[in-house]
Amino acid sequence: MNDATKQLLENLNALAAGLFLLTAFGIVAMRQARGCLNLFIVQSLLLAASAALLGLRYDSGHLYGVALVNLISKPIIVPWLLRKTSPAEVYTRREIDQVLNIPTALLIALALAIGAYFVGIPLANAVGPEFRGPNVPIGIAVLLLGAFTLTVRREALSLLIGLLVMENGAFLAGISIARDLGMLVELAIATDGLVIVFIMGVLVRAVQKQIGTTAVGALASLKETAAPETDEALR
């Protein structure tokens, strides 16, 4: 492989990583759960693309494996599992009362991404000179954006996607700094992601059946100050 090809692959990887970050911003701003899910699928495809490109660049069969696992589990199995487990209502609901309005949320997200850049660059440099790519800072940024999504959203599916976005972010950084983690570990992590989707889907269904909504942000009866709800019912 000559230098020009290497350069091209690195540039393509940078493009994939940049779009990956953009989808995370989209998920922060998107109000409808189905839109979030679609963006998450695009994001997972970009993660797979980045893994495949880095695999080509560094000639690592392991990274092809990561790409393949991501290609199968997230864009195909995750939506299928969600359709099987959680009620249809979660897809169509629009979140009207968000904790923050969209421009504010995006501004905070931007600040998080810039912060991640300053944390990620020295970290990537410490690993070695060949890790100067954008993967580590963007991975950290997406990890933070996922966590941010979790704190400002109230709708069950958006929260679940926030969790998966966090994991995607950790992975994007991981495929560049921890290249040969071992196939068994990769497969286990992918399976684990599917178990998360399954269990949370079951929980959402139970919540919807019991409480009649999937806006789980409204669940806030357990605290120290107010008396438990059962008390009211018995009185």
Added chain:
Amino acid sequence: MSVIVILLLPLVAALLVCIPFGKRWVPGVTVVSSLADLVLIARLARQVVAGHLPGELLDAAWSKWIAVDGLSALILLLIAGVGAIAAIYSVGYMAHGNLTPKKLRLYYANYNLFVFSMLAIPVLAEPTLVWIVVELTTLCSALLVSFENTREALEAAWKYVVLSLMGAGVALFGFLVLFAAIHAGGGGTYTWAGLVAAAPRMPAILMQTAFLLILIGLGTKVGLVPMHTWLPDAHSQAPSPVCALLSGIETTSILYVILRLFPVMQAVPGAHADTWALVLGLISVGTASFVLLQVKDYKRLFAFSTVEHMGIILAAIGLGASAADYGAMQQIVSHSVTKSFCFFAAGAAVLATGTREIAAVRGLIHRSPLAGAALIFGGLAITGAPPLAVFLSEFAILKAGLAQGQYLATGLLATFIVIAFFGIMAHLNYMVFGAPASAAPEQRYYSGPETTETFRLPFSCRLALFLAAVPVLVLGVYVPQPLHDLLTLAAAAVTR
């Protein structure tokens, strides 16, 4: 093969309980398999203490994936012990709820899977695999937390899953950075032992980043303040035997993963891992001891006490003396046995009164003498009254802190422990001995028509309470020699 069998037993039990063979089959299988597991683990622990490891642990091909040392053996023993007693307790406790056979099978299948995921934590040697089983503990226990399917239980389960998995996402990045660090330091096997060996060569900035990410990420699941907000909810809404598992051993087994990093971090100059542990530990103890004063639900009382005890253990590790490390190990044991007893007692009180509210329960000693006595005993034991297990371990920690010259930290720790003592005992005292305020609240908790009759606990609950009380009493007076050796080995594993 014994290590593999230890992991397989609960998995097999989880499969077996799915077969509908009648009413006694499901709990029977669980009790038998967990007792068998306890025996196997006790044997393994003896082998570890004697230095005769079973064959597969010496095999190089296996050692990349599994490893058992003193610390792992100690945690395994606690998981198996509490798991077995909670299985016995479950028999009577779950029979009380008039559950459909299908729901009961679901409970026991989840129970066994949960125990399996916890047993896998100390056995596995590769940190990313450990991360995966930590995730599994959350996922297997989520449906146990939401088991009662009330609004509160669902809320608790949802918060538990979201916050734990959020922490796990942060920790995953930490483990990947740790992997990068071992490569940047010239390579080595990515296992706990390999990390300790490679630690002096690894770049300090990566180590510190990884440590903080893992401390915050897994600290969420341990219940360290300020990431503890889900813990009192989940640990109070689950069925009581599950609470005993969650509070007694799940928190401890996750804390074990954090403890594994301390010998690694001690090789890094200027990492201050001990200071982080001490500060975070003290904040947890302090916050929990003050919140305890205003709790309204007695299961939440014990849940906050778990936050307090996790803080004590972490602070003890942070004191950085070998005597304090031994004290921390002792505290891990005494907390596990005592906290599980407390939740068995709280479960007995729930069965007897039908409510979890502190204000609604008065004069429990008349309604159910055993539940009342157990609750008071549990409260005294968990707050460190002499001569019980927690007293001995807390005393060891405070003594080590003073010997180390950490007067401020030790003083704060002692103050918070005393505040927690009064917080818990004041609530429990009213519940057990307080006279009923009026006739009206009395009717709220006596569900049946026979209000004046004393309530009789199911046999298996009484048996489990008795079995759980034995170590609380015995470990308060003396530590048997084999356990002392195991504790010494375990304490040695958290220092270089």
